[in-house]
Amino acid sequence: MEETYKDRTSLVKGAKDIAKEVKRQAVKKVNKAVDKAQDGYTQRSYNRFQDEEDDDDYYVQGGNYGVEANDDEGSSEATEGHDEDDEIYEGEYQGIPNMGQSKDGTMALGQPMRDEYKDRHELETERKADEEELAQQYELIIQECGHGRFQWALFFVLGMALMADGVEVFVVGFVLPSAETDMCIPNSGSGWLGDIVYLGMMVGAFFWGGLADKVGRRQSLLICMSVNGFFAFLSSFVQGYGFFLFCRLFSGFGIGGAVPTVFSYFSEVLAREKRGEHLSWLCMFWMIGGIYASAMAWAIIPHYGWSFSMGSAYQFHSWRVFVIVCALPCVSSVVALTFMPESPRFLLEVGKHDEAWMILKQIHDTNMRARGQPEKVFTVNRIKTPKQIDELIEIESDTGTWYRRCFVRIRTELYGIWLTFMRCFNYPVKDNTIKLTAVWFTLSFGYYGLSVWFPDVIKHLQSDEYASRVKHFRNEEVSHFVFNFTLENQIHSNGEYINDRFIMMKFKSVTFEDSLFKNCVFEDITSLNTYFRNCTFVNTTFYNTDLEQYKFVDSELINCTFFHIRTGCQISFDDDYSAYWIYFVNFLGTLAVLPGNIVSALLMDRIGRLTMLGGSMVLSGISCFFLWFGTSESMMIGMLCLYNGLTISAWNSLDVITVELYPTDRRATGFGFLNALCKAAAVLGNLIFGSLVGITKAIPILLASTVLVCGGLVGLRLPDTRTQVLM
Numbered sequence: 001m002e003e004t005y006k007d008r009t010s011l012v013k014g015a016k017d018i019a020k021e022v023k024r025q026a027v028k029k030v031n032k033a034v035d036k037a038q039d040g041y042t043q044r045s046y047n048r049f050q051d052e053e054d055d056d057d058y059y060v061q062g063g064n065y066g067v068e069a070n071d072d073e074g075s076s077e078a079t080e081g082h083d084e085d086d087e088i089y090e091g092e093y094q095g096i097p098n099m100g101q102s103k104d105g106t107m108a109l110g111q112p113m114r115d116e117y118k119d120r121h122e123l124e125t126e127r128k129a130d131e132e133e134l135a136q137q138y139e140l141i142i143q144e145c146g147h148g149r150f151q152w153a154l155f156f157v158l159g160m161a162l163m164a165d166g167v168e169v170f171v172v173g174f175v176l177p178s179a180e181t182d183m184c185i186p187n188s189g190s191g192w193l194g195d196i197v198y199l200g201m202m203v204g205a206f207f208w209g210g211l212a213d214k215v216g217r218r219q220s221l222l223i224c225m226s227v228n229g230f231f232a233f234l235s236s237f238v239q240g241y242g243f244f245l246f247c248r249l250f251s252g253f254g255i256g257g258a259v260p261t262v263f264s265y266f267s268e269v270l271a272r273e274k275r276g277e278h279l280s281w282l283c284m285f286w287m288i289g290g291i292y293a294s295a296m297a298w299a300i301i302p303h304y305g306w307s308f309s310m311g312s313a314y315q316f317h318s319w320r321v322f323v324i325v326c327a328l329p330c331v332s333s334v335v336a337l338t339f340m341p342e343s344p345r346f347l348l349e350v351g352k353h354d355e356a357w358m359i360l361k362q363i364h365d366t367n368m369r370a371r372g373q374p375e376k377v378f379t380v381n382r383i384k385t386p387k388q389i390d391e392l393i394e395i396e397s398d399t400g401t402w403y404r405r406c407f408v409r410i411r412t413e414l415y416g417i418w419l420t421f422m423r424c425f426n427y428p429v430k431d432n433t434i435k436l437t438a439v440w441f442t443l444s445f446g447y448y449g450l451s452v453w454f455p456d457v458i459k460h461l462q463s464d465e466y467a468s469r470v471k472h473f474r475n476e477e478v479s480h481f482v483f484n485f486t487l488e489n490q491i492h493s494n495g496e497y498i499n500d501r502f503i504m505m506k507f508k509s510v511t512f513e514d515s516l517f518k519n520c521v522f523e524d525i526t527s528l529n530t531y532f533r534n535c536t537f538v539n540t541t542f543y544n545t546d547l548e549q550y551k552f553v554d555s556e557l558i559n560c561t562f563f564h565i566r567t568g569c570q571i572s573f574d575d576d577y578s579a580y581w582i583y584f585v586n587f588l589g590t591l592a593v594l595p596g597n598i599v600s601a602l603l604m605d606r607i608g609r610l611t612m613l614g615g616s617m618v619l620s621g622i623s624c625f626f627l628w629f630g631t632s633e634s635m636m637i638g639m640l641c642l643y644n645g646l647t648i649s650a651w652n653s654l655d656v657i658t659v660e661l662y663p664t665d666r667r668a669t670g671f672g673f674l675n676a677l678c679k680a681a682a683v684l685g686n687l688i689f690g691s692l693v694g695i696t697k698a699i700p701i702l703l704a705s706t707v708l709v710c711g712g713l714v715g716l717r718l719p720d721t722r723t724q725v726l727m
Contacts, residue, residue: 148367159285166289200252208257209672210417228254260671280601290590442711449685592641616650617712
């Protein structure tokens, strides 16, 4: 009986051993089959993109970057008889050392080195090799997914974000005159509004670009657009100039992240042969934003019937309605972004293989259904992910307070962004960063400098023409007369006005010099650029007028009375031709960009990015010399349209080159730094070119031509990215 029981126990144990061995062999066969399929897939990728190079330069057949346990080793007779559910690790159950390490801590012969025993240089070398392999494989995957409904949906969503950036740039110039007058801003503080927005955009471009490489393109874009929309909406209701500046500063800070994040995001879902063309089409939304802002300013700001007030403390004029309307593209993009997935290229870069695979499958299935091929299967099973190099972060979760933990987290993220930025100056992208810096700075300096110079010159020509039509009246003697009409662009000298009544009148650019007003009445008077210089008022009554004390320059008031004087800044666009003219000029200048956008989109992949960039900048520099012949408003507007049409091709090609020259782990950071530099160059150009208005034409023309031509020549030295995969 006992022998029968022993035989039965031996039989059960033998069956368990056989089952274990079968399981091991089955796992081996599956792993070999998967590795063979992966090797074949990668080999096809390299044969396609590296026909003239040896495959062994970047890829080793059968290479494995992970650490896998050896299934043939690690078994011990001491563990026999234990059920599989009770086993923890074979070879460690009886205290046997790990198979990858000997008792003295050294690596066992024939085993791959574990990551903790490698220095950082070795890990970065392995990661670089993984990234090169991923770049080739990802290009094939995107080609398999196709270009269709998903890309077009993302195109319009990101286009709304780019449109919001264009609106933000134009809204400052349109709102500035009305906001300055409405808030009684002195001339000394009038320039702060334009500069503060560019300062916010400069800081925001660098911060949000770096954050996009840390937390993802979609997440960063959602946050920055939400910040922009909130503060833009809030700025339309605030009354104080300081708080208004604060809101526009943070509004600019938010929108600063739109350009670097949008282009990085969209480029990572485009195949190589589609990237240049469709990124150029995306640039059109910036132009659409400018047209939208110009049209809305033209339609809303001059119509003061849209305003209301709550006493003297709260005024809501039409320019505030314009600010709200300009926030709509931003709000639309935030809502639409919530339905878009993260960039799969970014997810693969940070090691999130499963999430990236699901999004790529979604892209494939969406496009195939739109083509009428829903039965087509996504054939990709495994995607190469770069080796992840962990960074240790100490947060003091046990002893630190919540605000200290938040401070440490923020400091760590900012330090990570700074480290990513410094990597933009490491080999092999260091030379490209320096050249791109020169091109971005010269193009921004020339473009924004002349863009602010053109309207100022046009306004200067208008003011000269207006001054040439001024009417002079000398030695007038008027008595017992009722003035009830508008006086405009007149100068009255050495006049005498006795027992006259000025009722329900508008004074526009009227000056009275060395005149006498005796027993006169001023009632319901509205004035603009009107002054009384060295005049004498005797027994004169002022009722419901805006003639404040500063409008009486060196004048003497004898026994005069004032009733219901309207203090503060009064805005009026009634019959104001110049306001409409400013909006119309900006509208034409923005619309002139359309032909350049179309040409650059159609030729970007045909003639190449470098030819487009260098040729456009050189032609723009040459076109500046035509400004010598701009002696009238119409000719200056024509020069403005020509200049904008030529420079837009340079902007489009520069955007495409920038996203293609940086690898994925620092693409948004590099783009954000260059975009921040762009805003700094814009402020510098505004200051320099603005100070030369009405003084000379020679310096602006020579300066703009020189920087544009030099920048174009530097751009020709950049590497051609037309045939490269997205690294």
